[in-house]
Amino acid sequence: MVRTQKKKIRWQRFLPVYLLALPGFIYLIINNYMPMFGIIIAFKDLNFAKGMLASDWCGFDNFAYLFRSKDAWVITRNTVCYNIVFIILGVILGITVAIFLNEIRNKIAVRFYQSVVLIPHLMSWVVVSYLAYALLSTDVGFINQSVLKPLGAGPVSWYTEPGYWPVILTIVHLWKSIGFSCVIYYSSVIGISTDYYEAATIDGANKWQQIRSITLPLLKPTVITLTILNLGRIFASDFGLFYQIPRNSGVLYPTTRTLDVYVYNALMNNNDFAMSSAASVYQAVVGFIFIMIANGVIRKLSAENALF
Amino acid sequence: MINSASDKAVKVLANVCLTFLSICALFPFVLLIIASFTENGVAIAEGYSFTPSKLSLAAYEYLIQEWATIGRGYLMTIIVTTIGTAVGLMMTAMFSYALMVSDLPGHNILTVMVLISMLFNGGIVASYFIYSNVMHIKDTIFALIVPGLMMNAFNIILMRNFFKDSVSKEILESARIDGAGELRIFAQMVLPLSVPILATIGLLQAIGYWNDWTNGLYYLTKRGGSAYYTIQLILNQMNEDIQFLASNSAKLGIAVDTSDMPTTTMRMAIAFIAILPVLIAYPFFQKYFVKGISVGAVKG
Structure with missing residues (x-):
């Protein structure tokens, strides 16, 4: 009797908690878990009349199609190489700017610089594509008309010349993300105890020596953790950057097309379910492997930063 | 202080670099805004520029129609x-x-x-x-x-x-x-x-x-x-x-009569209209935005 009453009280207490969790639970099921089972489309010869479950299985045929095309290699190479370049330059620039911010003692100036370099991060990729167009358009772009023309150089057709794009996309990426990464590194720079610097100053160390022997070594754990986390996402690409900035131009694909752009075009423009689902599952699975490796490494180095 | 000269150099360098970065962050927006107020024919002839020879509100007049x-x-x-x-x-x-x-x-x-x-x-x-x-x-x-x-x-x-x-x-x-x-x-x-x-x-x-x-x-x-x-x-x-x-x-x-649509400058005008509210509101939420980013970084 006592026991059932206790149980009743327990449920009276927990039922509201379940109700609180319910909307989020349903959302996770719809948004995250149902698509995980949706992976089976990649192994099906999709027939819309039959629907997803009733369509015929086709094993790894879709993947065979994908990897037989030379696209698979190009999109993988682009995704991975851009990410590596972005990670390296992002760390170097982010830390440099964060250290510079830390050298400025005037609080208002720090806030001003921080806010201004963050403005690009606040904009959508569509807006950034308009800014890029204002600079790069062949006939009315600022660079062709106001920079190259006065120098006597002919107009460059930026949107049809794949060779320039690794540089353009890297600059645009850094332009948009530098504010974000410097805020992150700055918050760990200001976390360093001032005692170290005071002691170093008493010992006669100048600013350069302090940066070299105090700031940089103490930033190392943050840098390592963030870099490994970013390496874990090496198979993901920023769809907005690679879709909007080159204006989804086919001529530029050899140097601009990444996995996400490929999947989008195969799915929405070519209605090629086989190719797009294979590429999307390829990305999800390899991405998962990278995240697991990254997490394993971080758990060894600094357990408190690991995801689990 | 023995090191004051080199410390000063660091400070100056920091200010110069951050000013340069701030200009880099802002100048495309300035170009966009000026471009949107440029006369369409001038924009076609001279391209988008910081110093157009003729300004005009035509793009915005057209946007009001739309x-x-x-x-x-x-x-x-x-x-x-x-x-x-x-x-x-x-x-x-x-x-x-x-x-x-x-x-x-x-x-x-x-x-x-x-x-x-x-x-x-x-x-x-x-x-x-x-x-x-x-x-x-x-x-x-x-x-x-x-x-x-x-x-x-x-x-x-x-x-x-x-x-x-x-x-x-x-x-x-x-x-x-x-x-x-x-x-x-x-x-x-x-x-x-x-x-x-x-x-x-x-x-x-x-x-x-x-x-x-x-x-x-x-x-x-x-x-x-x-x-x-x-x-x-x-x-x-x-x-x-x-x-x-x-x-x-x-x-x-x-x-809508599309024959005289100032397309070259109108693009920039509508982009400006789209970002204007964000730019106006930004000073007020800037503090929380910075905090949001650094809070997220702690538990990466």
Whole structure:
């Protein structure tokens, strides 16, 4: 009797908690878990009349199609190489700017610089594509008309010349993300105890020596953790950057097309379910492997930063 | 001080570099704004420039004519951002609270569910298939609100950590002993103490909704869904088709003469109109924005 009453009280207490969790639970099921089972489309010869479950299985045929095309290699190479370049330059620039911010003692100036370099991060990729167009358009772009023309150089057709794009996309990426990464590194720079610097100053160390022997070594754990986390996402690409900035131009694909752009075009423009689902599952699975490796490494180095 | 000369050099270098970076961050926006006020013929002849030989308001006059479409786009952006942020934030807070009740039966299942959603996803095509063929959200307002943006594991973890740090266990226990139900504890104790994290995550979510264009790209068709186009989607559509505004206004029953449309400068004018509210509001939420980013970094 006592026991059932206790149980009743327990449920009276927990039922509201379940109700609180319910909307989020349903959302996770719809948004995250149902698509995980949706992976089976990649192994099906999709027939819309039959629907997803009733369509015929086709094993790894879709993947065979994908990897037989030379696209698979190009999109993988682009995704991975851009990410590596972005990670390296992002760390170097982010830390440099964060250290510079830390050298400025005037609080208002720090806030001003921080806010201004963050403005690009606040904009959508569509807006950034308009800014890029204002600079790069062949006939009315600022660079062709106001920079190259006065120098006597002919107009460059930026949107049809794949060779320039690794540089353009890297600059645009850094332009948009530098504010974000410097805020992150700055918050760990200001976390360093001032005692170290005071002691170093008493010992006669100048600013350069302090940066070299105090700031940089103490930033190392943050840098390592963030870099490994970013390496874990090496198979993901920023769809907005690679879709909007080159204006989804086919001529530029050899140097601009990444996995996400490929999947989008195969799915929405070519209605090629086989190719797009294979590429999307390829990305999800390899991405998962990278995240697991990254997490394993971080758990060894600094357990408190690991995801689990 | 022995080192004052070299220390001064560092300070000067820091200021010079940060000024240069600030200029780099801002100059494309300045170019965009000046371009939008340039006379269309001049823009075609001289290109977009900081010093056009003739200014004009023609682009904006034309945009006012097209207000039916643009105003609607703004309205949609505001509706989607408000509903999405409010519902998503509530959902995140409620779910995070459930994760904090550690003696809840099934607590571990909920935790693991969040964790797995961080590590693995079904990929874009599977999500697309589920949302369009199982949930049937194509060409509805849900297409802009539901997919991807409402709640994510990252925000749940931030929120739960904040709850744990700011609401002491003892207070919760004594409230339970005094007979307060979990709903009451959540609404009257946890939420009021968590205003900072609610503001931070809410802001990040609102920016996410305001800037989103990918959901519309996937789930709104040009024929059936253009009534739901937000300002970002109008911009995106105009990238493909500068006549879009006029053709859409015609669909809404407004006759527009497109023969003298100042297309070259109008692009820039509408982009400026799209970013103007963000630029105006930015100084007021700037502090929380910076905080949101650095809070997220602590638990990367």
